[in-house]
Amino acid sequence: MLADEALSLFAGYQYSLNRSEHTVIAYQNDLGQFFRFAAQEVGQEPESLTVQQIDVYIVRSFLGILTDQGLTRKSMARKLAALRSLFKFLCREGILSVNPVQRIASPKIGKKLPHFLYLDQVEGLLRASDCSKLLGARDQVIMELLYGSGLRVSELVGLNRDSLDLEGGLIRVLGKGNKERVVPITNYARRAIENYLKMRSDENGALLLNYQGTRLTDRSVRRILDKLVNRVSLEQHVHPHMLRHSFATHLLDGGADLRSVQELLGHQKLSSTQIYTHLTRERLKDVYGKAHPRAKTVIDPLK
Known part of the structure; x- marks a missing residue:
C-alpha cells in the first residue's frame, strides 16, 4: 500500500474514534514528515513510497536525525506515538505483518507540573x-x-x-x-x-x-x-x-x-x-x- 493511501485510511480511522481535527492534522503532519524522510532513505519519490518498505532501521535513522536537530524529548515522543498508532493500525488491518516500531523504546520524559490559577x-x-x-x-x-x-x-x-x-x-x-x-x-x-x-x-x-x-x-x-x-x-x-x-x-x-x-x-x-x-x-x-x-x-x- 502506498504511504499516501495509508495516511488517508488512518485519518478516517482517527475520525471514527471522534478524534479532534487538531489531533488528526498533527498526526498527519508528523507522519508526512516521516514518510518524506523514508522516501529519501530508499532513494525514491514520496508519491511512490509504500508502507511495506519501512523497517526498523529507517525509523531509528529518523529519530537519530531528530536528535541531531535538537528536537526535545517531548516532541520526539509525540512523533513516535504517531508512528506507533499508524503501524499498529496497519498491522491490525492486515496491511502489514511486521510492526517496524514495535521494538523502538520511547524517550523518557520528566513529568512537568501543570500550571494552575489561584x-x-x-x-x-x-x-x-x-x-x-x-x-x-x-x-x-x-x-x-x-x-x-x-x-x-x-x-x-x-x-x-x-x-x-x-x-x-x-x-x-x-x-x-x-x-x-x-x-x-x-x-x-x-x-x-x-x-x-x-x-x-x-x-x-x-x-x-x-x-x-x-x-x-x-x-x-x-x-x-x-x-x-x-x-x-x-x-x-x-x-x-x-x-x-x-x-x-x-x-x-x-x-x-x-x-x-x-x-x-x-x-x-x-x-x-x-x-x-x-x-x-x-x-x-x-x-x-x-x-x-x-x-x-x-x-x-x-x-
Missing part, C-alpha cells in the same frame, strides 16, 4: 462576563463548566442540551476515546445555564453557540478566555486546560480523595491524576517557605 484569579474570571447579554451569559456557562466541573475544551463544546440534567445537577460528557461519564455541576453553573438558555430563541441542540448560531469550536473558547483574561488584567498566559488543572488542584486542596478526582476528570490511569498531588505539595512547600519565620532564613546549624 482561587482569587479564578473568581476574577468568573465575575468578568456580562450575564445580561446573550454572549456574556454563554461565556459565563463556559467558565462555570471549565472550572466548576473540570471539563476538557473538546468535552465542553461537544455538550448538547440533552446532555443536561439540571434538576439533578449532572451533565453527561463524552470524553477521550468516546468514553462517556457523568459529572456534577455546581449551583452556579446550573443557574448560568438556565439564564443562558432562557435568552435563546433557537432550536439548536448544541449547548454552546457562536454569534452565528452554530456550535462553538475549541478555538472560539480559547479566544473567549483570552478576552476575559484581558478584561481582568491577569498578567500570566491562561489557556482553557489551566481551569481543569485548577479544578483538580483545588479539589485536592479541599480534601478530596485521589480516586474521586480521577473519576471526575475521566482519567483512565490513576498516575495521570497523581501529578496534581505533586503540584499541591510543591505549592504547600512554596507557601511554607514564604510564610513561616523559621523557613525564611537559611542559617548554619553548627554556629
Whole structure:
C-alpha cells in the first residue's frame, strides 16, 4: 500500500474514534514528515513510497536525525506515538505483518507540573462576563463548566442540551476515546445555564453557540478566555486546560480523595491524576517557605 493511501485510511480511522481535527492534522503532519524522510532513505519519490518498505532501521535513522536537530524529548515522543498508532493500525488491518516500531523504546520524559490559577484569579474570571447579554451569559456557562466541573475544551463544546440534567445537577460528557461519564455541576453553573438558555430563541441542540448560531469550536473558547483574561488584567498566559488543572488542584486542596478526582476528570490511569498531588505539595512547600519565620532564613546549624 502506498504511504499516501495509508495516511488517508488512518485519518478516517482517527475520525471514527471522534478524534479532534487538531489531533488528526498533527498526526498527519508528523507522519508526512516521516514518510518524506523514508522516501529519501530508499532513494525514491514520496508519491511512490509504500508502507511495506519501512523497517526498523529507517525509523531509528529518523529519530537519530531528530536528535541531531535538537528536537526535545517531548516532541520526539509525540512523533513516535504517531508512528506507533499508524503501524499498529496497519498491522491490525492486515496491511502489514511486521510492526517496524514495535521494538523502538520511547524517550523518557520528566513529568512537568501543570500550571494552575489561584482561587482569587479564578473568581476574577468568573465575575468578568456580562450575564445580561446573550454572549456574556454563554461565556459565563463556559467558565462555570471549565472550572466548576473540570471539563476538557473538546468535552465542553461537544455538550448538547440533552446532555443536561439540571434538576439533578449532572451533565453527561463524552470524553477521550468516546468514553462517556457523568459529572456534577455546581449551583452556579446550573443557574448560568438556565439564564443562558432562557435568552435563546433557537432550536439548536448544541449547548454552546457562536454569534452565528452554530456550535462553538475549541478555538472560539480559547479566544473567549483570552478576552476575559484581558478584561481582568491577569498578567500570566491562561489557556482553557489551566481551569481543569485548577479544578483538580483545588479539589485536592479541599480534601478530596485521589480516586474521586480521577473519576471526575475521566482519567483512565490513576498516575495521570497523581501529578496534581505533586503540584499541591510543591505549592504547600512554596507557601511554607514564604510564610513561616523559621523557613525564611537559611542559617548554619553548627554556629
